Amino acid sequence: MRGTLKQVAERAGVSTSAVSRAFTQGASVSDKTRRKVETAASELDYSPNVLAGSLTTGRTKMIGLVSNNFHNPVFLEVFDLFTRGLQARGLRPLLVNLTDMVDPGALLRLLRQYSVDGVIIASSTVPPALPLVFTTAGIPVVHSFGRYSTAHGVHVVGIDNVECGRIAARTLALRGYRRVAFLGGPATASTSQDRWLGFQQELSGHPGITVSHSFANAYSYDAGHAEMARLLRDSPAEAYFCGDDVLSIGALSAVRQAGLSVPDDIGILGLNDMEMARWALINLTTIRQPIPEIIAASLELIVAQIDEPARSTEARIFPCDLVERGTLRPLPVRISGT
Amino acid sequence: MRGTLKQVAERAGVSTSAVSRAFTQGASVSDKTRRKVETAASELDYSPNVLAGSLTTGRTKMIGLVSNNFHNPVFLEVFDLFTRGLQARGLRPLLVNLTDMVDPGALLRLLRQYSVDGVIIASSTVPPALPLVFTTAGIPVVHSFGRYSTAHGVHVVGIDNVECGRIAARTLALRGYRRVAFLGGPATASTSQDRWLGFQQELSGHPGITVSHSFANAYSYDAGHAEMARLLRDSPAEAYFCGDDVLSIGALSAVRQAGLSVPDDIGILGLNDMEMARWALINLTTIRQPIPEIIAASLELIVAQIDEPARSTEARIFPCDLVERGTLRPLPVRISGT
DNA sequence: CCATTCCTTGCAACCGGTTGCGAGAAAGCG
DNA sequence: CGCTTTCTCGCAACCGGTTGCAAGGAATGG
Numbered sequence: 001m002r003g004t005l006k007q008v009a010e011r012a013g014v015s016t017s018a019v020s021r022a023f024t025q026g027a028s029v030s031d032k033t034r035r036k037v038e039t040a041a042s043e044l045d046y047s048p049n050v051l052a053g054s055l056t057t058g059r060t061k062m063i064g065l066v067s068n069n070f071h072n073p074v075f076l077e078v079f080d081l082f083t084r085g086l087q088a089r090g091l092r093p094l095l096v097n098l099t100d101m102v103d104p105g106a107l108l109r110l111l112r113q114y115s116v117d118g119v120i121i122a123s124s125t126v127p128p129a130l131p132l133v134f135t136t137a138g139i140p141v142v143h144s145f146g147r148y149s150t151a152h153g154v155h156v157v158g159i160d161n162v163e164c165g166r167i168a169a170r171t172l173a174l175r176g177y178r179r180v181a182f183l184g185g186p187a188t189a190s191t192s193q194d195r196w197l198g199f200q201q202e203l204s205g206h207p208g209i210t211v212s213h214s215f216a217n218a219y220s221y222d223a224g225h226a227e228m229a230r231l232l233r234d235s236p237a238e239a240y241f242c243g244d245d246v247l248s249i250g251a252l253s254a255v256r257q258a259g260l261s262v263p264d265d266i267g268i269l270g271l272n273d274m275e276m277a278r279w280a281l282i283n284l285t286t287i288r289q290p291i292p293e294i295i296a297a298s299l300e301l302i303v304a305q306i307d308e309p310a311r312s313t314e315a316r317i318f319p320c321d322l323v324e325r326g327t328l329r330p331l332p333v334r335i336s337g338t
Numbered sequence: 339m340r341g342t343l344k345q346v347a348e349r350a351g352v353s354t355s356a357v358s359r360a361f362t363q364g365a366s367v368s369d370k371t372r373r374k375v376e377t378a379a380s381e382l383d384y385s386p387n388v389l390a391g392s393l394t395t396g397r398t399k400m401i402g403l404v405s406n407n408f409h410n411p412v413f414l415e416v417f418d419l420f421t422r423g424l425q426a427r428g429l430r431p432l433l434v435n436l437t438d439m440v441d442p443g444a445l446l447r448l449l450r451q452y453s454v455d456g457v458i459i460a461s462s463t464v465p466p467a468l469p470l471v472f473t474t475a476g477i478p479v480v481h482s483f484g485r486y487s488t489a490h491g492v493h494v495v496g497i498d499n500v501e502c503g504r505i506a507a508r509t510l511a512l513r514g515y516r517r518v519a520f521l522g523g524p525a526t527a528s529t530s531q532d533r534w535l536g537f538q539q540e541l542s543g544h545p546g547i548t549v550s551h552s553f554a555n556a557y558s559y560d561a562g563h564a565e566m567a568r569l570l571r572d573s574p575a576e577a578y579f580c581g582d583d584v585l586s587i588g589a590l591s592a593v594r595q596a597g598l599s600v601p602d603d604i605g606i607l608g609l610n611d612m613e614m615a616r617w618a619l620i621n622l623t624t625i626r627q628p629i630p631e632i633i634a635a636s637l638e639l640i641v642a643q644i645d646e647p648a649r650s651t652e653a654r655i656f657p658c659d660l661v662e663r664g665t666l667r668p669l670p671v672r673i674s675g676t
Numbered sequence: 677c678c679a680t681t682c683c684t685t686g687c688a689a690c691c692g693g694t695t696g697c698g699a700g701a702a703a704g705c706g
Numbered sequence: 707c708g709c710t711t712t713c714t715c716g717c718a719a720c721c722g723g724t725t726g727c728a729a730g731g732a733a734t735g736g
Contacts, residue, residue: 015716020694028714050451051389052692055721070418073411080408083435095433097421113388253618280591281619353686358724390722393691
């Protein structure tokens, strides 16, 4: 067993308060005492128990990091950036896999029992009630990759999915596609709904273009593959804006397996720009979501709210942009006028 | 602020001990008291503070989950299985991203400060000294995806990498390749060394086959791509056993980009069988590593060691098997004799 | 009905720290 | 050198629980 504060105090010949202060940034201790404490501490291999201290300070320096996206490769990058960002700030991520958990109350109870200082919810497919539960309980919370329009009493960081739908529509229209379609993720996901809305909105200004849509039942390779295979049996569109990159890759595979060419026969446009999108075998044209910025903003907001609980909530929405690769036909060459 | 045990006791008209016992499995409480406590608790929205309790019980129910593989897509599955498995046992993963952390001592101090009940190290590229530090400190530890031969005082769960090298060699030999090569991960990784060793061993029994080898500088797409591109400039081998699936995909891309065909011109054999390996665009022949079993065993061992600290350490090694897909030429047809 | 055993409960100490308060020591100043 | 101001440090209470112990009460047996 390792040494305790009391043992260090005894060995250094000082009071426990002195030891505690020696380990507290900015506390009033003389150099002499600090040195005595430090040698005693290192002899006993002592390091303070954060959890015990948290009883009085009210701070555990732990942040609940909750997500349900353990099958989408982008989220590995998300976890990497979150954990490193938290660690760099001296915070520790308590990871919660939401997959098996349904009840927001159970989640709240869980994170309360561990008195986390704050909660980051990293998911675009979570009901808005979930983050709200924490606000109600007075626990700082940030919803990353969330929908900003539902932001009431909850910090939201993410992208404008309606705008992404519009960007996709413009992208396809500019490349001369006349029959386009939206192949969304689950119909219930707010991301699907918003992107489809923007897609429609933008194309309503293009009467020459016909639009259709359908939804895959998950943001996954298999779902994308299955849905595209189904679509190919009828008369498919010329280009598809897919719910995300994984879905796109499933769709892409289905098209190629049907003996058709991408982009010559059918165009595909993804969303996310995950690392694999640039792999030569995939080479997916996609709309980039600025993940590092989203995560940096999320961290900034959670830390700010911990320091200042009364702070009013805000939404931070980042712009997305097209990354041109090989799954859409190129822009038509245009003779530039004056 | 939510209610505390003391408040519940007051409201229920009982002592704090009674409340504590009402929330402790198997403690001696009458039904009447339990009911009084339960109503008071729910009125005050009380749930016990695990961390405060941990001071006396010595159990936080937190497990340090440490890894440095935040760029290899298999590890998303690994995190998924670990977190769900831990949660199912009432344990909470405190995630540590080792990427920025060098010093084992710092890691130990960190996890000690949070008095985790145990540590799972999920990485094949970690120095053996790292897990050992925890054993020395008396903290239960399991090294998942580790090298069993270095197992002294540390539970190790993983695969037999030497044997994997042999399987790879046999696989290539059986398919009639005469000039084969090992394209390993970092030369310093024990996995690279062991696989290369087994590969050599097995092929030393095949005098007709020539063997070469080289190492990529990471288990990554880019490293695999770069190393294969370099190899293609000289006279490449007929088939490559690559360090893992991601590396394989990089190599595969480089071969295709050079205008060569896989498997007609060059064969590629991976290791891991991550989810993407079966994607039609990739369709990688690979050696499957039984990840769910490895994780189940890791969880079992860490829990067992927490319950019984004096338990002697063991290594659990799982067999791997070939998953035949499209990046190696098929087995030659053979006329079956008697 | 009484004696004995078992169950339930409260008291109080303790887990490993932090912190407000006041006293004593050190430093600053004329 | 004496007085005021600033530091430093120990005392003791407290954070939110758990648990050994002993006493009181209920249940059991005769």
